[in-house]
Amino acid sequence: MAANKSRVMHRSLRETPPKAVGGDGVWLIAEDGHRILDSSGGAAVSCLGHQHPRILAAIAKQASRIAYAHTGFFSSEPAEELAERLVGHEPGGLGYVYFVSGGSEAIEASIKLARQYFIERGEPKRARFITRRQSYHGNTLGALSAGGNAWRREPYAPLLSPSFSHVTPAFAYHEKRDDESEAAFVARLAAELEAEFQRLGPDTVAAFIAEPVVGATAGCVPAPEGYFKTVREICNRHGALLILDEVMCGMGRTGTLHAWEQEGISPDIQAVAKGLGGGYQPIGAMLASGTIVDTVRNGSGAFQHGHTYLAHPLACAAALEVQKVIAEEKLLDQVKERGRQLEQRLTERFGNHRHVGDIRGRGLFWGVELVADRATRQPFDPKLKLHQRIKSAAFAGGLGCYPSGGTADGQRGDHVLLAPPYIATSGDIDMIVERLGAAVDSALKNIGH
Ligand code: PLP
Numbered sequence: 001m002a003a004n005k006s007r008v009m010h011r012s013l014r015e016t017p018p019k020a021v022g023g024d025g026v027w028l029i030a031e032d033g034h035r036i037l038d039s040s041g042g043a044a045v046s047c048l049g050h051q052h053p054r055i056l057a058a059i060a061k062q063a064s065r066i067a068y069a070h071t072g073f074f075s076s077e078p079a080e081e082l083a084e085r086l087v088g089h090e091p092g093g094l095g096y097v098y099f100v101s102g103g104s105e106a107i108e109a110s111i112k113l114a115r116q117y118f119i120e121r122g123e124p125k126r127a128r129f130i131t132r133r134q135s136y137h138g139n140t141l142g143a144l145s146a147g148g149n150a151w152r153r154e155p156y157a158p159l160l161s162p163s164f165s166h167v168t169p170a171f172a173y174h175e176k177r178d179d180e181s182e183a184a185f186v187a188r189l190a191a192e193l194e195a196e197f198q199r200l201g202p203d204t205v206a207a208f209i210a211e212p213v214v215g216a217t218a219g220c221v222p223a224p225e226g227y228f229k230t231v232r233e234i235c236n237r238h239g240a241l242l243i244l245d246e247v248m249c250g251m252g253r254t255g256t257l258h259a260w261e262q263e264g265i266s267p268d269i270q271a272v273a274k275g276l277g278g279g280y281q282p283i284g285a286m287l288a289s290g291t292i293v294d295t296v297r298n299g300s301g302a303f304q305h306g307h308t309y310l311a312h313p314l315a316c317a318a319a320l321e322v323q324k325v326i327a328e329e330k331l332l333d334q335v336k337e338r339g340r341q342l343e344q345r346l347t348e349r350f351g352n353h354r355h356v357g358d359i360r361g362r363g364l365f366w367g368v369e370l371v372a373d374r375a376t377r378q379p380f381d382p383k384l385k386l387h388q389r390i391k392s393a394a395f396a397g398g399l400g401c402y403p404s405g406g407t408a409d410g411q412r413g414d415h416v417l418l419a420p421p422y423i424a425t426s427g428d429i430d431m432i433v434e435r436l437g438a439a440v441d442s443a444l445k446n447i448g449h
Contacts, residue, residue: 018032022050022051023051024050025051026049026050026428027050028400036398036399037398037400038400039401039418039420040401043274044216044249044275044402046278047252047274047278047331047421047422048422049424057321058318059314059318059321062317066313067314071310071311078317079099081320082320082323083096083099085320085323087287092265093266093291095288096287097285097286098113099310099311099315100283100307101283101315102283103143103274105138105284105307106138106271106286107137107138107146107245107247108140109286110269110270111142111243112142112303113292113296114129114292116304125204126239128162129164129243130164130207130208131146131166131167131208132167132169132214133166133168134218135148135210135217135218136211136215136217137209137245137247141159145161145164148166149217152217165196167196171214172224173358173360173369174412182225186230190231190234194234197234197240202238203239206241207235207269208242209245210228210231210244211248212244213248213361214249215247215248216248217404219369219417220366222360223263228260228264231265241269243267243269243271244259244260245270247274247284250276251274251323251326252422254335254364255364257332259362268291269286269288272285276319276322278318281312281319283316326422331423334422334423335422338364338420338424338426338429339361339366345429345430346366353440354374355370356371357413365417365418366417366418366419367415368415368416369413370416370440379412379414380413386413386414386447387403389447390414390439391403393438393439393440393443397435397438398435399436399439401439402418402419403415404416
């Protein structure tokens with residue numbers, strides 16, 4: 001990191017990161033020529049790696065025709081084709097797509113559509129949302145209010161607190177009691193959710209919002225078996241919607257196009273982004289059920305929401321090509337196969353590591369959690385900023401990964417998230433784990449372990 005001479009407001013206002021000047025599949029190239037193996041696709045974004053020629057060509061082709069036309073007047077060919085591809089066969093009853101520019105916008109749209117749906121049904125009281133502690137749903141105020149991640153929320157408190165309340169996450173490593181079976185854990189979480197509905201008044205709750213596999217804030221945490229079926233039943237019983245946030249875990253990342261396919265349920269509304277456009281253009285989307293959209297269509301007739309860059313033609317053209325490549329090259333099979341390899345390698349390298357408490361994930365979406373003490377699951381002191389040390393050591397060793405940690409309440413520790421591109425080879429996977437192992441050990445040594 002260089003001293004800060006930049007006029008760009010970077011995340012850190014004290015340091016300017018090096019410039020990325022090129023990309024080549026799973027590799028990122030920095031201005032000094034340093035090649036970085038991108039093991040997390042940024043933040044689970046670059047599902048096809050960098051500079052994929054088909055995506056670049058699709059963007060150029062669309063740009064040569066029409067780059068932008070306001071959606072108040074026009075639709076576009078790529079938007080129509082992409083929507084048809086995503087929901088033309090109505091997966092799980094999701095029949096319509098609303099294209100936005102990223103994940104937070106997709107969550108905001110989801111919250112507002114849920115509210116509008118109930119208003120149009122004559123149930124305006126349904127304005128509350130139940131979500132989970134330690135989830136992340138984005139950084140705009142509504143999405144941040146929905147999220148349960150303490151350190152991101154606290155600087156902006158009180159947020160939109162009355163509308164959002166939080167229950168315990170389905171995070172077995174930290175929340176399941178040692179003497180409790182998985183089924184008993186699920187039953188306890190269900191009882192807590194039911195109690196929250198009762199506390200708020202079931203007819204005031206619009207929706208429950210959750211990530212099927214919790215991403216950045218917890219490090220790839222899938223729910224225990226049966227959890228989402230139970231949640232779906234509770235929402236149904238109370239007439240509330242289920243909104244699933246697949247911004248990070250969706251679009252093939254876990255081995256199926258939608259992570260919810262592995263849970264035996266489907267949502268009423270779903271948010272996707274990141275892997276939708278693979279980072280080639282800023283794009284996200286809200287997928288909504290036919291029932292919801294038809295209710296609004298037959299009521300006021302319009303979703304009272306919009307952004308200038310809705311369904312941007314270049315973004316839709318890029319995402320359309322990304323999705324075509326994934327389907328034509330059968331990359332979800334690759335995600336499953338390489339995912340098994342990644343799990344195996346992580347287990348070999350870290351399974352007996354005295355500071356690795358948990359290795360968890362699905363498909364090509366894995367988290368490694370570091371603990372000071374395996375027996376008690378005690379995290380490292382957040383002040384040590386172990387995750388940042390791992391990130392720096394990895395970067396110096398030619399690996400880009402996504403470490404995170406040190407929540408404000410200090411209860412949860414450091415973890416590293418891995419989300420390699422779907423095109424990663426077997427050799428890439430081996431190299432990722434080898435480089436990560438070296439970075440973790442070097443960072444631990446740095447803090448005297
Ligand atoms: N939801 C989840 C699960 C995410 O992981 C993220 C971003 O990391 C968001 C929402 C917000 O997406 P964006 O950063 O594109 O606004």
